[in-house]
Every structure is written in structure tokens, then in C-alpha cells.
Amino acid sequence: MKLVFIGTGYVGLVSGVMLASGGAQVACIDKDIDKISALKQGKSPIYEPGIDQYITQPNNLFFCTNYKELPFTPDAVFITVGTPPLESGGADLSYVFDASLQAAENTSETTLIVIKSTVPPGTANNVQNFLESKGYKHKVVSNPEFLREGKAVYDFLNPDRIVIGTQDSIAKAVMKDIYAKFDNLLFTDTTTSELVKYASNSFLATKIAFINEMANICEKVGGDIDVLSHGMGLDKRIAPDFLKVGPGFGGSCFPKDILALNHLAKECSEPFYVLSAVIESNKKRPHHIVERIKSVIGDLRGKKLTALGLAFKADTDDIRSSPAIDIIQIILEQGGIVTAYDPQAMQNTKASGLQVNFANSIEEAVISSEAIIILTEWQEFKNINYKNLGKNTSKQIIFDFRNILDISSIRESGFKIYQLGKINDN
Numbered sequence: 017m018k019l020v021f022i023g024t025g026y027v028g029l030v031s032g033v034m035l036a037s038g039g040a041q042v043a044c045i046d047k048d049i050d051k052i053s054a055l056k057q058g059k060s061p062i063y064e065p066g067i068d069q070y071i072t073q074p075n076n077l078f079f080c081t082n083y084k085e086l087p088f089t090p091d092a093v094f095i096t097v098g099t100p101p102l103e104s105g106g107a108d109l110s111y112v113f114d115a116s117l118q119a120a121e122n123t124s125e126t127t128l129i130v131i132k133s134t135v136p137p138g139t140a141n142n143v144q145n146f147l148e149s150k151g152y153k154h155k156v157v158s159n160p161e162f163l164r165e166g167k168a169v170y171d172f173l174n175p176d177r178i179v180i181g182t183q184d185s186i187a188k189a190v191m192k193d194i195y196a197k198f199d200n201l202l203f204t205d206t207t208t209s210e211l212v213k214y215a216s217n218s219f220l221a222t223k224i225a226f227i228n229e230m231a232n233i234c235e236k237v238g239g240d241i242d243v244l245s246h247g248m249g250l251d252k253r254i255a256p257d258f259l260k261v262g263p264g265f266g267g268s269c270f271p272k273d274i275l276a277l278n279h280l281a282k283e284c285s286e287p288f289y290v291l292s293a294v295i296e297s298n299k300k301r302p303h304h305i306v307e308r309i310k311s312v313i314g315d316l317r318g319k320k321l322t323a324l325g326l327a328f329k330a331d332t333d334d335i336r337s338s339p340a341i342d343i344i345q346i347i348l349e350q351g352g353i354v355t356a357y358d359p360q361a362m363q364n365t366k367a368s369g370l371q372v373n374f375a376n377s378i379e380e381a382v383i384s385s386e387a388i389i390i391l392t393e394w395q396e397f398k399n400i401n402y403k404n405l406g407k408n409t410s411k412q413i414i415f416d417f418r419n420i421l422d423i424s425s426i427r428e429s430g431f432k433i434y435q436l437g438k439i440n441d442n
């Protein structure tokens with residue numbers, strides 16, 4: 017198969033590179049010249065574990081800045097451009113429409129246009145009508161993405177399902193060829209396909225908000241949130257994933273997609289009360305976290321604090337809608353002084369202009385610190401020798417807001433530890 021991916025963000029790059037690894041001829045187009053020249057040298061513009069080996073390897077993977085440089089005529093063009101949120105809460109689809117029109121202008125009418133970006137229901141149909149109004153006969157297909165950042169390579173190779181929205185038999189056959197190595201394709205109409213994506217992300221976000229609020233209850237009445245989630249997850253109807261307590265869900269997908277679905281619900285006069293509550297719950301989460309800190313160390317003014325973790329979750333350099341950043345922002349507003357360390361997300365955070373001191377290591381970050389606050393669940397934060405670390409801090413207090421540390425060994429190393437969803441008797 018000959019495939020083109022428009023946009024080399026997380027979705028486009030990983031899907032394109034991985035389909036090339038399966039044998040397809042793939043060209044990734046991005047108008048960002050710097051990104052393309054880095055990719056041509058085998059360098060990924062994003063931190064995604066495992067992706068580098070697939071970028072450097074093949075001679076069937078091309079990177080270019082426009083259609084003129086394409087080495088082949090594609091069977092399908094995948095649209096993997098951004099759909100940023102509008103102020104209204106809806107999604108900005110201008111990049112999707114522009115990219116689809118360009119695809120039609122530069123390919124033959126047998127080339128499928130496959131929308132992989134997360135888009136509201138009805139978008140593939142609207143793009144189809146738009147292209148027809150311009151005289152193009154290309155078929156538009158929906159094929160939403162379910163890759164997680166940081167685990168995208170694994171997820172690509174082990175998908176729970178591949179959802180494809182089209183009712184055209186020729187388009188179905190092409191999509192079956194593209195995904196010939198997989199046997200879990202779900203064919204449906206384009207609108208249902210688009211909705212599966214929004215509904216899946218919103219449902220997972222709902223699970224997280226639920227467990228975070230259960231944790232708040234545990235903090236008041238006792239009980240252990242980690243055992244509680246395990247107990248719930250043992251029920252096959254509930255399932256154990258996405259029940260891990262934390263500082264709130266972030267990233268470029270959940271917050272945006274849940275807002276977009278909620279906006280859609282309002283637009284069609286079907287208020288989605290559950291989603292509104294989840295959005296509100298997650299918005300309150302950073303404030304709840306800061307109050308937890310204050311309940312132990314009091315007023316934050318002038319206090320030196322260490323933030324371990326800036327990325328919205330481990331194994332990524334992405335800080336978009338990161339709860340870590342929101343929490344640090346509130347601490348700064350309340351007069352705290354923050355030194356931060358993250359194994360991958362420092363560069364992006366520096367570029368964001370966040371007013372913290374950046375340390376080059378955990379050891380450097382904790383010097384004279386009155387409390388260490390773990391905000392991202394990096395393995396590095398689990399492995400550190402806290403006994404040694406405690407020698408450089410001003411006070412020995414850890415707020416583990418990802419519940420990743422073993423309470424008794426941390427106490428043995430001389431620290432007081434506070435986790436979410438438990439009464440912390442130090």
C-alpha cells in the first residue's frame with residue numbers, strides 16, 4: 017500500500033512510521049521544515065519510547081514538506097492534523113478541511129481521504145460534501161486513533177480494535193488491505209466511528225474523575241484508595257484500567273475531547289450532565305491538591321518546594337493541559353517558590369515561560385526544599401534513594417500525588433509521606 021500522512025504530530029508520526037514498519041510505503045508530510053529535516057536525519061521531534069528505531073530503519077518511509085516531493089501516488093491520505101479547542105468548547109476543524117482539500121487537489125479520485133484526527137460526529141460527511149462541492153469525487157473515511165502517548169508503539173501493534181467508518185465497499189476493501197495484519201476491524205458508518213472516539217475518551221476521563229472523588233471521600237472517612245480501586249477493578253464489568261488516583265487527567269486529548277462532546281450535547285439540546293460534572297471535577301482537582309499541601313505545611317508564602325514531574329503523565333515530554341503545571345501555577349500564585357525537575361519535559365516547560373527554577377537532577381531539585389511534591393509517575397522517582405536525598409532537604413516531607421511510593425520504606429528513610437485517598441498518619 018502507498019500511504020500519505022498529513023501532520024507529523026503524535027498520531028500522524030506514530031501511525032505512519034508503524035504502518036511503514038509493516039511494509040507499506042509511507043510518506044509523512046508536514047509544513048514544518050525543521051521537523052521534516054530532523055526526521056530525515058532519523059530524529060523524532062517528539063519523545064515517544066521505541067519510535068526511534070522505526071524512523072531510522074526503512075527505505076519505504078519518506079518525509080517531505082509538500083505533495084510535489086511525493087515519491088508515489090497514494091492509495092490513501094490520512095489526515096492527522098490538530099483539532100484545537102475553540103473558545104466555545106467546540107473543535108477548530110479548519111486544519112482538517114484545508115488538509116482534505118489539499119489532499120483532493122493533489123491526488124487522483126481513487127485515493128481515499130481518511131480522517132484520523134479526533135473530530136465531531138458528522139465531520140467526515142461534511143468534508144465529503146465540501147469536496148463534492150469543489151468537484152472532487154474522493155471517498156472520505158473515518159478512522160479514529162486510540163494510541164496513548166508514551167505507549168503509542170505498543171498500542172499500535174496491539175490495538176483493542178480498529179474502528180473504520182465507511183459504507184463504501186471499495187473504501188472498505190482498501191482499509192482492509194491497509195490493516196491486513198490485524199483481525200479486529202470494526203466497520204460502521206462515519207458518524208458512529210467519530211462518536212466512538214469521543215465517547216471512549218470521555219468515558220475513560222469519567223472513570224478517572226470518579227476515582228479521584230472517591231479518593232477525596234477516603235481522605236475524610238478512612239479507607240485506602242489503591243486497595244479500593246483494585247477491589248473495584250476485579251469486577252470484570254468495571255475493569256481495572258483508568259482507576260488510578262492522581263492529580264487529575266490532562267494531555268492533549270481527554271480535556272479537549274470531553275469539552276467538545278459536552279459542547280456538541282449542548283448544541284443539540286441534550287445536556288450531558290455526567291460530562292459537565294466530570295469537567296467541573298477535573299477543574300477543581302489542582303485546587304484540591306494544593307489544599308492538601310497547605311493542610312500539612314500551612315501558608316505557602318516564601319516556602320521552597322520541589323516539584324518532581326511536569327509532563328501530564330510519565331513517558332512523555334508533553335505538558336499540554338498537564339495537571340502538574342496547573343498545580344505549580346497555583347502554588348506560585350500563592351507565593352511558593354518552586355524548583356522543578358522532569359526527565360523529559362523540561363524543555364517544553366522552559367518554552368512555556370513557567371516561573372520556576374529548573375534543576376538538572378532530582379538531587380539538585382531538593383536542595384533546601386521544605387517539601388517534595390511528586391506530580392508525574394516517572395520510574396526515576398520510584399527508584400531514587402530517599403534516605404540519601406533527605407540529607408539535602410530542609411524538611412523531610414513528600415507529597416506523593418501519584419501514589420507510587422511504598423509508604424513504609426519512605427518512612428524508614430526518615431520522610432513523612434502524604435498520598436492521595438488515604439488518611440496519612442505519619
Ligand code: UGA
Nearest residue numbers: 161162163164165224258259260262265266267269328329
Ligand atoms: C488518551 C487515550 O487513552 C488514547 O486511547 C487516545 O488515543 C488519546 O487520548 C487520544 O485521543 O489521542 P493519552 O492522552 O496519551 O491517551 O493519555 P492517557 O494515558 O489516556 O492519560 C490521560 C490522562 O489521564 C493523564 O493525565 C493520566 O495521568 C491520567 N490518568 C490515566 C489517571 O489519572 N489515572 C489513570 O488511571 C489513567
